[in-house]
Amino acid sequence: MRTAAKMQSPCAYPRSFKMRLVFLTHPPSFGSASMPRFAEMIMRGMAERGHAVESWTSLQRIERLPAPSAKLRKWLRYMDQFLIYPGKLRQRVRQQPAGTLFVVTDQALGMWVPCLAHRPHVIHCHDFLALKSALGEFPENPTGWTGRQYQRLIWKGFSRGRAFISVSQKTREDLHRFLPRMPKISEVVHNGLNHPFRPMELAERTALLKNINAAIPERSFILHISGNQWYKNPQGVLEIYRAYAISCPDPLALWMVGAPPGDYLSNLAASIPAPGKVHFLSGLSNEQVNAAYAHARVLLFPSLEEGFGWPVVEAMASGCPVVTTNQAPLTEIAGDTARLIPRMPGPGRQRELWANSAAATMDEMARLNGSHRAKLLQEGRLNAARFDSQAALAAYERIYSQAIKG
16 A cells, blocks of 8 residues: 655645545546646645645555466556555544545446445546446446456445535536435535647647647647547547548648557548548647647537536636537537537448548538637637636635545
8 A cells, every 4th residue: 555645735725624524536546647636736736725644555466477478467456456455544534533534546346345334435536437338338448357347346335425515517417417415414525627729829739739749830720639448439539520622722731749649540530531631649738738729720629428528627727729529518618609419320321421420520610610619619718717727726625625524
């Protein structure tokens, strides 16, 4: 079990009630960067407000054993987290003084909740995509037997919780559907931007993008940002772009920024007829991603499902129009400032019609100029201002205090 040193800041906010907060986080080997970044943001913010902060997670013991595949290594990590660690966690929880608040930074760590459910606690909920997939709700993402059992254990664990914070109304609705009883505390706190995304002048964004593996098009480009997860719908992005490239005599290039593509996406992109052009770009810094948003004509983000929808907010804060899916929580996050398209249907004629219609919407958005575009960008920046990290931290602090006091 790794315990970070207590984090205190000389610029701590004055508060009459100081809390002792123990944050339960994913281990360092966790594959996603977003959850560790989220946990670090909250811990730093609470320390700056003068609260005593510790971070706990499981040790990498079994995971260090030789493993012939990444899949097996993942299951070794699960054994560390959910077979070995709970006993040590129970012992450590018993040693903590009264008034300690335990903060589970991701409901996916639900199997740890029974170890601390009798103590004041709060569970942060991001999305329930994996659980809903295990229940067969997404034909695009079938889940095997072992995955279904894993999600069942997580569900049984977080169901013991009594205090929750969800990132969107949609996530809270899903949470309530899965809980056996209404929790004592259940609030929505929208994520706050964890990077100061902003519009950039041409010279600045050109300088930031000059060293990436793609020429900066003089006429800008269509942008998609994701980790290529199934729910981000990279296949749908390429199908929309194909329809756009076929129908438009001089199409803009498509930049797909994020994780490197697999063979399927690479082949799909290669099959798009000229003059359409797809660039896959990985390893960009936050500033380079900001520059890509600021330089793009439009962000294309036709997700199948989300818990929140970070790229929508980031794009708007950077001065980039957005085309996204007309379902929650994207409608909740985008407000009235994005162009909305239906969720992608299954294969067949309806998929083709969907791609053609979405391509026309995207093309219309990309062609906006003058006062119409300026008005849209201003509305987007005002919408993005709702997602303020300090406001989110203040809300967390209030809810944590409420959970401790009962």
